Amino acid sequence: MKRLLITAILSQFFLHIMAMQPFTDTTFNPYGLNIINTPLEYHQAVIQNKDNQLVDIKRNIPQLHINLPYCTDQNFTGIVLYPPLQTSYLRRPVAEALKKITEELEKEGLGLKIWDAYRPYQVTQQMWKVVPDARYAADPAVGSGHNRGIAVDLTLIEKQSGKELDMGTEFDNFTEKAHHDYVAFLPEVLAHRQKLKKLMEAHGFKALPTEWWHYAWASGEFELMDFSFNILRELCEGAAHDNPKNHLH
Numbered sequence: 608m609k610r611l612l613i614t615a616i617l618s619q620f621f622l623h624i625m626a627m628q629p630f631t632d633t634t635f636n637p638y639g640l641n642i643i644n645t646p647l648e649y650h651q652a653v654i655q656n657k658d659n660q661l662v663d664i665k666r667n668i669p670q671l672h673i674n675l676p677y678c679t680d681q682n683f684t685g686i687v688l689y690p691p692l693q694t695s696y697l698r699r700p701v702a703e704a705l706k707k708i709t710e711e712l713e714k715e716g717l718g719l720k721i722w723d724a725y726r727p728y729q730v731t732q733q734m735w736k737v738v739p740d741a742r743y744a745a746d747p748a749v750g751s752g753h754n755r756g757i758a759v760d761l762t763l764i765e766k767q768s769g770k771e772l773d774m775g776t777e778f779d780n781f782t783e784k785a786h787h788d789y790v791a792f793l794p795e796v797l798a799h800r801q802k803l804k805k806l807m808e809a810h811g812f813k814a815l816p817t818e819w820w821h822y823a824w825a826s827g828e829f830e831l832m833d834f835s836f837n838i839l840r841e842l843c844e845g846a847a848h849d850n851p852k853n854h855l856h
Contacts, residue, residue: 638748642728644833646842658827661756662702663843664724665694670709672720672769676778677730683779684737688730689836695724696839698756701824704810705759711806716766722778722820723760726753728833742817743781750831752823759812760820763803772799778820786817 636642643649652659665673675695677688697705705719712718731744731751738744745751752758763772775796776784783789787804790797800819808814812822834842 636728636747640748640750640831642750642754642831642833644728646838649832649834649842652830658698658700659829660699661696661725661839661843662699663694663840664697664702664705664721666843667702668706668709670713670718670766671705672718672764674720674722676722677726683781684734686733688733692836695721696756696843697724697759698824698829700811700826701757701759704812704824708806708810712763713766717772718764718766718769719761720764720769720771721759721761723753724758725756725832725839726751727835728754728831738781740781743779754831754833755829756832757824757827757829759822760818761803761822762820763799774799774803774819776819785819787814787819788816 643652649659649661665671673692673694675689675692676682678690678692680687682688709719728747728750731754732747734744735747739746745753760778762774762778764770765772773793773796775789775792776782784791787800803819804814807822811825813825815821815823
């Protein structure tokens with residue numbers, strides 16, 4: 608019994624030491640970027656800073672309407688980029704802010720529709736091959752806020768009907784009409800865009816000038832990631848099971 612106890616203590620000690628070490632298995636890509644793609648690296652990051660934790664946004668914000676075009680071929684690439692999904696993932700502080708925004712909107716009979724959140728780095732590489740234009744797609748040499756789990760593509764909807772508010776263009780419209788400074792719309796459309804922008808920025812997000820639907824968390828630094836959604840689901844479900852406090856407040 609004593610030997611088993613000593614073994615268990617030593618195991619915990621070495622796990623703690625490993626968690627304090629810098630990432631050693633991180634993938635280095637042709638651009639010299641560090642990309643986290645193993646559960647060990649992810650757990651190390653979360654131990655070092657709880658803000659690195661990824662959160663299942665539908666589980667924690669059930670009011671969200673999730674509609675991910677990249678799960679189908681009905682997107683600008685014309686191919687299926689994601690497996691079938693009913694949710695997506697964001698870093699903890701980003702998800703917490705999104706929950707507060709959702710609660711504010713509910714008081715006005717409104718809600719949020721999510722088109723994209725976390726995106727594997729490999730998908731960013733695929734997108735760049737189709738649209739190599741940094742105004743509308745992330746350059747793999749830099750990576751995307753989506754790859755870091757801190758960016759979200761979204762719009763406003765009527766809570767009861769789920770109908771989208773008119774924003775002037777559809778999602779992933781890669782023209783000047785999608786830019787925030789494009790004003791040749793009816794006042795109602797401009798008001799909808801301004802409402803979304805003002806609300807997101809008030810809760811710590813930064814707008815992308817060329818895409819009215821894209822917002823990224825403006826605080827902190829986060830590593831690029833290249834996890835499959837299956838791996839992410841396992842990581843998030845395991846964290847929720849092991850510690851109920853991992854749920855958003």
